[in-house]
Amino acid sequence: MPDLGPIGHAVPATMPTFAxxxxxxxxxxxxxxGAALVLLAVVSAVELADGxxxxxxxxxxxxxxxxxxxxxxxxxxxxxxxxxxVGAVFVGMAGDHDMTGLVNxxxxxxxxxxxxxxxxxxxxxxxxxxxxxxxxxxxxxxxxRPIGPQVGSLAVAGRYISATAAADxxxxxxxxxxxxxxxxxxxxxVRGKGLDAxxxxxxxxxxYRHVAYERxxxxxxxxxxxxxxxxxxxxxxxxxxxxVEERGGTLTIVNCGHPAxxxxxxxxxxxxxxxxxxPPLGFMPEVKARVERLEPGDRLLLFTDGLGExxxxxxxxxxxxxxxxxxxxxTVGDGLASLETALHDWVYGRLEDDIALVxxxxxxxxxxxxxxxxxxxxxxxxx
Numbered sequence: 001m002p003d004l005g006p007i008g009h010a011v012p013a014t015m016p017t018f019a020x021x022x023x024x025x026x027x028x029x030x031x032x033x034g035a036a037l038v039l040l041a042v043v044s045a046v047e048l049a050d051g052x053x054x055x056x057x058x059x060x061x062x063x064x065x066x067x068x069x070x071x072x073x074x075x076x077x078x079x080x081x082x083x084x085x086v087g088a089v090f091v092g093m094a095g096d097h098d099m100t101g102l103v104n105x106x107x108x109x110x111x112x113x114x115x116x117x118x119x120x121x122x123x124x125x126x127x128x129x130x131x132x133x134x135x136x137x138x139x140x141x142x143x144x145r146p147i148g149p150q151v152g153s154l155a156v157a158g159r160y161i162s163a164t165a166a167a168d169x170x171x172x173x174x175x176x177x178x179x180x181x182x183x184x185x186x187x188x189x190v191r192g193k194g195l196d197a198x199x200x201x202x203x204x205x206x207x208y209r210h211v212a213y214e215r216x217x218x219x220x221x222x223x224x225x226x227x228x229x230x231x232x233x234x235x236x237x238x239x240x241x242x243x244v245e246e247r248g249g250t251l252t253i254v255n256c257g258h259p260a261x262x263x264x265x266x267x268x269x270x271x272x273x274x275x276x277x278x279p280p281l282g283f284m285p286e287v288k289a290r291v292e293r294l295e296p297g298d299r300l301l302l303f304t305d306g307l308g309e310x311x312x313x314x315x316x317x318x319x320x321x322x323x324x325x326x327x328x329x330x331t332v333g334d335g336l337a338s339l340e341t342a343l344h345d346w347v348y349g350r351l352e353d354d355i356a357l358v359x360x361x362x363x364x365x366x367x368x369x370x371x372x373x374x375x376x377x378x379x380x381x382x383x
Contacts, residue, residue: 025075032071036063036079040086047090057087057104064108064115073119080112143202147176147358149333152183154246155361157332161340163306163351171197171239172304172356173205177212182247184212184221187302187358188258188281189240203232204239204281218245218254222287226256229282238280242302249294249365254287256280259308262323263292264299269323272300296364299335301327306353310343317346332359 025033040063047056064080071079087108091101148156156176163170171190176183186208190197207228208221215221221243229239240258244251253261253272257280263270272292278285301323310317326342327335336359343355 026072028070029072029075032067032069033075033079035070036067036083039063039066040079040083044086044090057090057101058107060084060087060104061108061111064112065118068115068119068122071119072123073116076116076119077112080108080115084108084112143198143205144173145175147174149331151176151185152178152246153249153363153365154183155332155363156185157336157359159336159340159357161306161343161351161355161357163354170194170354171201172306172354173201174302174356174358175205175208176358177209179213181216182245184218185244185246185302185358185360186212187242187304187356189304189306189356191236191238191280193354200229200232200237200239203228204241218243218252218289219287222254222256222281222285226281226284230284233282238282240280240305244300244302244360246294246360246362249362251292251294251300251362253290253292254278255290256285256287259303259305261303262301262320264301264324264328265295265297267324267328269320271320294362296362298362299327299332300360300362302358302360304354304356306351306355307343307357309353310347310351310355312347317343327359332361335359 040060043056043059043063046059050056060083063083064076067076067079084105087105091105094101144158144160147158150156154176158174158176160170160172170193172188173190174185174187176185186205188201188204190200190204192200204225207225211221211224215224222241225239225241229237238257241256242258242261243254243256244261245253253274255274256278260271260273263272272290274290275288278287303319307319308316322342323339326338329335330338336357339357343351
């Protein structure tokens with residue numbers, strides 16, 4: 001016979017039962033509660049040792065304020081009620097029948113209310129900041145899409161290292177695309193930080209993702225990106241960038257005020273400096289391309305200037321000296337992980353600037369790998 005509920009209805013055998021349980025305290029609540037209880041015990045011990053009638057009861061008003069520094073308002077109220085009870089016990093033990101004891105108790109209750117209000121405001125502000133950080137993180141993830149692990153004939157890995165532990169947000173950018181004109185990769189660094197930098201980075205990447213499929217000449221891409229930056233920024237804003245094109249084993253690099261990529265070949269590290277310097281995007285750069293013939297197994301490291309500026313005690317991270325040992329083995333993803341670990345060890349975990357890293361490996365001719373087509377061009381061939 002099925003079990004009957006309190007009003008005579010059958011209760012299904014599969015209905016879940018809920019047992020009352022206790023939600024564990026958060027670290028902040030534990031810290032606030034612990035600190036408040038310690039202070040309460042100290043004041044109580046001093047009161048008992050003093051021997052005067054309720055001479056230190058007024059100090060119990062500080063207990064809820066200590067809890068409010070870390071804990072939620074509910075914990076603050078509990079601590080305040082406990083402090084009030086303890087104070088009432090001391091007042092009763094002292095036989096204090098004048099207004100002093102009553103005033104002290106009212107002060108504890110008032111302090112509890114004020115501390116609970118302060119804890120509520122602090123929690124709301126913390127929640128608001130957390131929401132903003134989540135939005136900023138989502139915004140940057142939308143800008144920096146995952147790349148790799150294979151783009152055309154190149155194995156590719158990208159990594160973004162934020163200098164701020166609280167938020168992965170900044171103006172460093174990268175993208176790798178397999179176009180009809182070969183694999184094209186950009187890495188860049190927007191002047192400035194924060195949401196304005198992310199906005200400009202999104203403009204550069206949005207333009208690049210379109211024109212990389214449209215322009216046969218990589219120098220034309222630079223001109224298009226320069227116009228996009230100039231339309232979107234002030235006179236003192238700019239974007240440094242390096243663009244790389246791999247087509248049939250030939251590597252073409254144009255550089256707009258950006259750190260030179262490093263070529264890793266047979267144990268050597270070769271900086272691929274441009275034939276002539278050019279200003280960043282936004283300053284009408286006139287670029288000259290550097291052309292290299294790739295060999296199977298060659299690797300290329302692209303990076304932003306945060307890597308070159310990483311230092312400890314005035315000594316910069318020796319990127320070129322360590323590049324082959326860190327990046328020359330394993331997968332390209334493993335190489336970037338090793339570089340990030342070595343970098344954090346070098347600066348003791350304190351970076352001054354965000355860093356974007358892209359590591360490529362050329363495996364040889366791809367045998368006619370399929371070229372990806374932008375979504376807006378799907379079906380265009382048959383029209």
